[in-house]
Amino acid sequence: MLHKDEAIVLFKRAYGESDKIIRLFTLTSGKIAAIAKGASKSQKRFANTLEPFNHIRVEYFEKFGKGLVRIDNADIVETNSGIERSLRRASTAAFFTEFADRLTKDRERNIDLFHTLKEVLLFTKQRELSYMDILRYELKMLETLGYMPNFTACVYCGKNVKEEMKVCFSRERGGILCSACSSPLPHRVYSAGTIPGIARIGNNHHRSAFEVHDKEGLPYMQDTGDVKRFEREAREIMEGFISFHLDVEFKSYRILKSLMG
Ligand SMILES: [Zn+2]
Numbered sequence: 613m614l615h616k617d618e619a620i621v622l623f624k625r626a627y628g629e630s631d632k633i634i635r636l637f638t639l640t641s642g643k644i645a646a647i648a649k650g651a652s653k654s655q656k657r658f659a660n661t662l663e664p665f666n667h668i669r670v671e672y673f674e675k676f677g678k679g680l681v682r683i684d685n686a687d688i689v690e691t692n693s694g695i696e697r698s699l700r701r702a703s704t705a706a707f708f709t710e711f712a713d714r715l716t717k718d719r720e721r722n723i724d725l726f727h728t729l730k731e732v733l734l735f736t737k738q739r740e741l742s743y744m745d746i747l748r749y750e751l752k753m754l755e756t757l758g759y760m761p762n763f764t765a766c767v768y769c770g771k772n773v774k775e776e777m778k779v780c781f782s783r784e785r786g787g788i789l790c791s792a793c794s795s796p797l798p799h800r801v802y803s804a805g806t807i808p809g810i811a812r813i814g815n816n817h818h819r820s821a822f823e824v825h826d827k828e829g830l831p832y833m834q835d836t837g838d839v840k841r842f843e844r845e846a847r848e849i850m851e852g853f854i855s856f857h858l859d860v861e862f863k864s865y866r867i868l869k870s871l872m873g
Pocket of ligand 1: 766767768769770771789790791792793794
């Protein structure tokens, strides 16, 4: 059966003498594995279309019951050009594609995730993303995958916690603890404002992450010291949550982390 779709190229490797194995995140069918016959042999066939981070239009043939689909035709919607301009851009793009690749199963349709990935790659082509931007997209992806940490209510007793009291985070339970529940349970204590700040960035998908610095944002982030502390604590919360609950360590994130300092 022949399918037409849009896709983001997640991964590519040579296969045999002249073929390529590709993983795509498609708009309508989620992640699929594909083979591109003759892709290494002929310069013209698929030219540079099947490169990671490209947004493409693709026609593929699927045999019933077979895992790999065969790419018949592909053309570019948006190239990855710009991402190669710095290691930071490349590792940011690699981190988000790895995120989508490793946290989804084959053929799980997720239109929001497709659009989020498309958007973050487009953004990464244009400039180097700040940590605030990275955090915003990380949260957005976790949300579309249904893995959002609980920043609203105590993960043990279920009570809502006042903004200024959101200081205890349990990595193991994946969210905040109220003061009563925090004493017997393992957790770490963060500065007042860090957890509401992360939640706020996660909820403001359409606003610039930089707005957290302004008057409307978090009043306690008044100078660069506050911002640095916020970033350090937010990273610890997010890294702990992801490695504990999703049981993945992203290779690309290690590079990105070293570049972020
Ligand atoms: Zn509680």
